[in-house]
Amino acid sequence: MTTVEPTMLEKPNIFSFATTELSQDAFIAWLLAWADTKYASANPQLHACARELITAFFAKHSKPVPRFTEVNVTRQSKHIDVLCVLDGTYAIIIEDKTHTEAHSNQLAKYLTNIQGRGYQPENILAMYFKTGDQSCYKAIYQHGFQPFLRSEVLAVLETGTGTSNAIFHDYFEWLYQWEARVAAYQTLSLEKWDGYAWIGFYKALKEQLGEGNWGYVPNQSGGFLGFWCGFEDILHIQLVDNQELRFRIDVPEASRRAALRRHWHHKIVTHSEAFGFETKKPTRFGHGHSMVVAILNSEDYRQAVHNGQLDMQATVDVIRRAIALVKSVTSEASE
Numbered sequence: 001m002t003t004v005e006p007t008m009l010e011k012p013n014i015f016s017f018a019t020t021e022l023s024q025d026a027f028i029a030w031l032l033a034w035a036d037t038k039y040a041s042a043n044p045q046l047h048a049c050a051r052e053l054i055t056a057f058f059a060k061h062s063k064p065v066p067r068f069t070e071v072n073v074t075r076q077s078k079h080i081d082v083l084c085v086l087d088g089t090y091a092i093i094i095e096d097k098t099h100t101e102a103h104s105n106q107l108a109k110y111l112t113n114i115q116g117r118g119y120q121p122e123n124i125l126a127m128y129f130k131t132g133d134q135s136c137y138k139a140i141y142q143h144g145f146q147p148f149l150r151s152e153v154l155a156v157l158e159t160g161t162g163t164s165n166a167i168f169h170d171y172f173e174w175l176y177q178w179e180a181r182v183a184a185y186q187t188l189s190l191e192k193w194d195g196y197a198w199i200g201f202y203k204a205l206k207e208q209l210g211e212g213n214w215g216y217v218p219n220q221s222g223g224f225l226g227f228w229c230g231f232e233d234i235l236h237i238q239l240v241d242n243q244e245l246r247f248r249i250d251v252p253e254a255s256r257r258a259a260l261r262r263h264w265h266h267k268i269v270t271h272s273e274a275f276g277f278e279t280k281k282p283t284r285f286g287h288g289h290s291m292v293v294a295i296l297n298s299e300d301y302r303q304a305v306h307n308g309q310l311d312m313q314a315t316v317d318v319i320r321r322a323i324a325l326v327k328s329v330t331s332e333a334s335e
Contacts, residue, residue, distance in 0.1 A: 014167070015174035025081050025096050027171050028129060029073045032084045032092075036071040046168065049160025054084070056156050057092055060146040061125050066090060078113050079106070081129075091119045095145065098132045107143035129153070131175060133182065133199050135206070135213045150179055189308035190300065195225060198241045201310070202227045205239075208316045209323075230323035232330040235264060237322050238292075243300035245322060246292045247279070261291050267329040268294040275325045277318070296322070 015023065034043065035050035050071075058065040068086040077083045082094035091114050095107060107126070114124055126145040128137070137147045157172045181196035185204070188197055202214035205227060212229035227239040238246040247268050251257045265281065272279040278297040286292060296318075303314035 010173075013170045013174050015170055019098075021081070021096050021098050021100070024098060024129075024131065025075050027167070028094060028096060029075050029082050029084075030167070032082070033071060033073045035068075037069040043163060043165065045160050045163035046165060049157065049163070049168075052159050053156045054086070054092070056152065057125050057127055057146075057148070060127070060148060063122075063125070078110075080110050080113070083114075089119075090123045090125070091117070092125045092127060093145075094127045094129050096129045097134075098130075100132075101134050102128070102140065102143075107140070107145055111144055131178070133203065135202075135215055150175060154179060185310060186312075187309060190302055190304055190310060191308070193241075195241070198225045202239075204312065205316065205319070208312070209319065229319070230326045232326050234260070235293075235326050235330055237319070237326060239301065239319070243302065245296035245298070245301035245319070246282070247294045247322075247326070248290055248292050250290050252289060257287060257291065261285055261293055264329075265293040267332075268325065271329055272325055275321045275328075277321065 015027075031046070031050050031053065033039070033050070034046040035054055040047045054071075055065045066086065066089075068090070070087050072085045072088075074083050075081065080093055081096040084092040084094065086092070093110055093114055095102065095110065107128075111124070111126055115121065126143070128140045128145040128147045130147055131150045131153060133150075140147050154172070154175055157168075157175070160168060161172060163169075178196075181194070182200040182203070185193060185197040185201040193201070199214070202212075202225070206212045206214065209229055212227055214225065214227040217224055217226050225241040228236055229239075230237040234249045234251060236248055236250075238248050240246065247264070249260060249264050251260050265285075269279050269281075272294075279294040280297045282292045282295050301315070301318055303311040303318060305311045
């Protein structure tokens, strides 16, 4: 999927052009700077919104927000995207991400660095400011950071919309449109979905199923957005944004791949009718570590209502039945 930022239809928006994380760093730092009490009368709405953002950061860490007057904000301090210090005592580390994710143990390094500057551990707040979407935040929590997601950012910014500041409104509208595109899977007809709508669907699906992960897979054909769930033994389900529901196996040993591919293809195809659908052989069998052994015999695993929009519950039912099929054939094999 080619990354395309949400576009503004009403007027040119600076953040439709300033799409890098450095641009977002600048906005975050700019807004936080307004929390200093010396700016309270210069723009009361921005001042209140900035302090609301800091309050939200403390709430994410389940800590009471302290009384503070002075706010010092720096960018790229020892590679920390934004560092916000309150009254020289409380240090808020902000790792800012849009489409990318944390890597190379960077979060642990930032915490170690800030602890080495003399701040008390209880006065350090580590925030993972994520306006894009990612499937899993487990590693973020493990490193002591709290995710602060796009919907949470919008909730805070909503409190400041009374300001006439153009920079603020451009950022708010840009983020609002982004959220709207991700939520569009609920209202667009299935054939009109773009990559953002697929992400919204996968996020909702993970919540409905209580399992699964999604992500972008690059390949020579241009790549795709996929969703993986129902892991049992060497078998699992893969959903693809070309509307296919696939049954895959993972076989590290090359010498066993052909036999196991035939075995699991037969199992899936012969048992699928009992779970309310038909499966078939993929266009071609693979030969690698991960192989598709069967696909749902349907043009689209997504279910639609009369107007062509998604029927989420019916779609979840299809996937749950596929998961049940996987559990059935793998439990049978282990008996």
